Amino acid sequence: QITLKESGPTLVKPTQTLTLTCTFSGFSLSTSGVGVGWIRQPPGKALEWLALIYWDDDKRYSPSLKSRLTITKDTSKNQVVLTMTNMDPVDTATYYCAHGRYSYGSFTISIYFDYWGQGTLVTVSS
Amino acid sequence: QSVLTQPPSASGTPGQRVTISCSGSISNIGSNTVNWYQQLPGTAPKLLIYTNVQRPSGVPDRFSGSKSGTSASLAISGLQSEDEADYYCAAWDDNLNGFRFGGGTKLTVL
Numbered sequence: 001q002i003t004l005k006e007s008g009p010t011l012v013k014p015t016q017t018l019t020l021t022c023t024f025s026g027f028s029l030s031t032s033g034v035g036v037g038w039i040r041q042p043p044g045k046a047l048e049w050l051a052l053i054y055w056d057d058d059k060r061y062s063p064s065l066k067s068r069l070t071i072t073k074d075t076s077k078n079q080v081v082l083t084m085t086n087m088d089p090v091d092t093a094t095y096y097c098a099h100g101r102y103s104y105g106s107f108t109i110s111i112y113f114d115y116w117g118q119g120t121l122v123t124v125s126s
Numbered sequence: 127q128s129v130l131t132q133p134p135s136a137s138g139t140p141g142q143r144v145t146i147s148c149s150g151s152i153s154n155i156g157s158n159t160v161n162w163y164q165q166l167p168g169t170a171p172k173l174l175i176y177t178n179v180q181r182p183s184g185v186p187d188r189f190s191g192s193k194s195g196t197s198a199s200l201a202i203s204g205l206q207s208e209d210e211a212d213y214y215c216a217a218w219d220d221n222l223n224g225f226r227f228g229g230g231t232k233l234t235v236l
Binding site: 037039046047048049052060061062063096101107108109110111112113114115116117118119 | 157158159161163165170171172173176177182214216218220222223224225226227228229230
């Protein structure tokens, strides 16, 4: 049974750095084709993909946020950490981590997130 | 404006069939596979369709996905009140070298 859970501060001040941890069970992040992604959702708005780390430590970031994001994994602890610098009130959102599956064939990329954490609401305010 | 374009809302009556469209481009839907997510109020998204047409275990066969060219669709047949939710399409975008969600469609069961 795959489970994921996000943890981190619920309130951060503008300009501070946010550090979120995704602790998971039921899979290994060293298994080929597996990844963990971060997705956020501002209140009342759409989902926004932030970052993805693959089993081989390859990393991908949202182009619009790339300069502010860092994603790392600790396979032995079954954790993935996302840091986001220079937080702003517009970054107020529920942040989700999710188990991802990746495959590539015939010049086609297939990526999907099949298990999600419950999400954690992060508010940015002074 | 999202790279993947969905209608903001859709509606139907119980038992009806509704479809939700997702329009993209050659760099995303045209080149890669599409997934669909259902988000019930106050809950985390749930994978509904992956690799264009596949349903995860436990997803009723009332839900079906299709893809043609640079567009994709989610069809829900035998609409039920519990289907009232937000629905998102998603795909990898080669140009952006990133994953993209559509803007979401709020489905109302009348």
